[in-house]
Amino acid sequence: MRKKRVLIASPVHQRPSILRPFLDSLGELKRTNANVGYLFYDDNEDEASRDLLHAFRESRPGTIVLRSDRETSASYSRDEYTHYWKEELIWKVADMKDRMLRHALERGYDYIFLVDSDLVLHPLTLERLIETGKDIVSNIFWTRWQPNTIEMPQVWLRDEYTMTAKRRGETLTDEESAARTKHFLAMLRVPGLYEVGGLGACTLISRKAIRAGVRFAEIKNLSFWGEDRHFCIRAQALGFDLFVDTHYPAYHLYREADLAGVESFKRLAGMAAEAPPAITISVCLIVKNEEEALPNCLSGVRGIADEIVVVDTGSDDRTKEIAASFGAVVYDFEWVDDFAAARNFAFSKATQQYILWLDADDTIREKDRRLLAELKRTLDPSVDSVSMHYHLVLDENGNATHSLRRNRLVKREKGFRWIGAVHEYLEVGGNVLHSEIAITHNKNKTYTDRNLQIYRKRKERGEAFTARDMYYYANELRDHSFYEEAAVQYEEFLASGLGWIEDNVAACLKLADCYGHLCERESRLEALVRTFVYDVPRAESCCRLGAYFLDCGDPEKAAYWYELATRLTRSGKSMGPVDHAAWTWLPHLQLCVCLDRLGRHEEAKHHNDIALSMNPNHPSMLYNKQYFDRLFAAKG
Secondary structure, rough: OOOEEEEEEEEEEEOOHHHHHHHHHHHHOOOOOOEEEEEEEEOOOHHHHHHHHHHHHHHOOEEEEEEOOOOOOOEEHHHHOOEOHHHEEEEEEEEHHHHHHHHHOOOOEEEEEEEEEOOOOOHHHHHHHHHHOOOOEEEEEEEEEOOOOEEEEEEOEEEEOEEOOOOOOOOHHHHHHHHHHHHHHHHHOOOOEEEEEEEOEEEEEEEHHHHHHHOOOOOOOOOOHHHHHHHHHHHHHOOEEEEEEEEEEEEEOOOOOHHHHHHHHHOOOOOOOOOOOOOOOOEEEEOOOOOHHHHHHHHOOOOOOOOOEEEOOOOOHHHHHHHHHOOEEEEEEOOOOHHHHHHHHHOOOOOOOOEEEEEOOOOHHHHHHHHHHHHHHHOOOOEEEEEEEEEEOOOOOOEEEEEEEEEEEEEHHOOOEEOOOOOOOOOOOOEEEEEEEEEEEEEOOOOOOOHHHHHHHHHHHHOOOOOHHHHHHHHHHHHHOOOOHHHHHHHHHHHHOOOOOOHHHHHHHHHHHHHHHHHOOOHHHHHHHHHHHHOOHHHHHHHHHHHHHHHHHHHHHHHHHHHHHHHHOOOOOOOOOOEOOOOHHHHHHHEEEEEEEEOOOHHHHHHHHHHHHOOOOHHHHHHHHHHHHHHHHHHO
């Protein structure tokens, strides 16, 4: 079969620190089905970037580097938060891309591969795109457009950047739109070839499409921003469908901070030579009807897991098919209302040195993925268990507000077992390492009373409850607003004297919440003070006591407890639940409220400033800032 002639082309206006790994990845592309030429438009202002392009040309005869001759007074602004393109710059880039299309056509190339210069490509990218046989196909990459937000793809379904599948004239609720967007994003996490409505930045375009007239020039009567939108609309009008391939995602160097992940990306892609990993890992999950969540979960361990074991407890959707697409070994397990039994079955099927357990709605963010890859490379095999943070709730900036620690990675030969039909736990011992890796929980299913009903059935059968059972049964009752029953269960649990210290403290706080709903003020206070029986004061307890006295109209006592919360230090190795707000900005914000009511305005402003430094976008703090600005301005 004749090799395809491919022109790899890129307009380059780039920092040398980002351009270097981009060029390195171009040189490392596999080309078993292609003869490759290179064309760059040098639009750099930095001489070091120009030198890199010329060095690349010297090392690869036939490479063409042209200077951009379309002058513009517009500047390209970028920082760690965003990139800002003025309209004039967009059409300058469009002109360079169109010249590259003409060059490929005139020189007889079968394809042009247009790539932005801030990408690091997987070595198999070009081979895979050619194998698709499509006239226009992009390779996927993902970007956090703002720090601490979720990753988004460079492809979309319709209009300017819409991810929601929707028929013309169809009306959707916000919930339906969100569900369809989640489905689209989850689909792109599964290795495959998918039709899309828009794409760009890493695109293979056939000679047939170029000859038919595809180009990036502005369509005058179209308001959409960006040359890629105009290219895609013109391509569809000419009869060319658009596709994205997701087998080998590229790595996007959108900001300088992303450079820290290049080596990890290259190791995971097999691009960097390294010593064999210290350990091998089996990833184990139990699932049921998780077709939406599973792709995000399994994509986080791609390149890290040596084996994926998925135990299905009765799915009737595409869960098992998706698991198999990630190379998982799938087993069926009849559900018997016992989570520990299912997890132990999954562990029994693992064959590697260590087992990493996940739930289908858990994800591993890119930073934590790199840390996990590094752990695999360096872990001392004498470690029996590795604990990791479990981020349960995130704020609007993607920062954890509630978390705890779980033993996540365990040595298989130790035979650690899961215990408990509901809210099961993994009983471990030996040499435990506390890591900084975080697993992020993304609950995407409607909350049900499944666990509550399991407990009720067990109670009806007269089964004896362990202290842990008593605690989690109380939690289920509370979560479903059975506050009186929950209070009774919490009291029984605490009276048993058998609870884990972290569960004891949490039970007191939740018991106080129940008494609050039941309007039993004295019992609420007693439950909060009771936390001190089990441990030294914690910020969570102090903030709750502050809230109690503030509700009682006593800002002076409330201020005492909030001020104490600001002085406490949290242990980084605690396995219990953590309310991060209570340990950071919340007591300062509430101190501001208390001190303002007491007429101590300067102190109040000081604490609001501290809170604002910790949470710069919080609306209450921003309102307070304006309030104090007006107050002190009036005082002169």
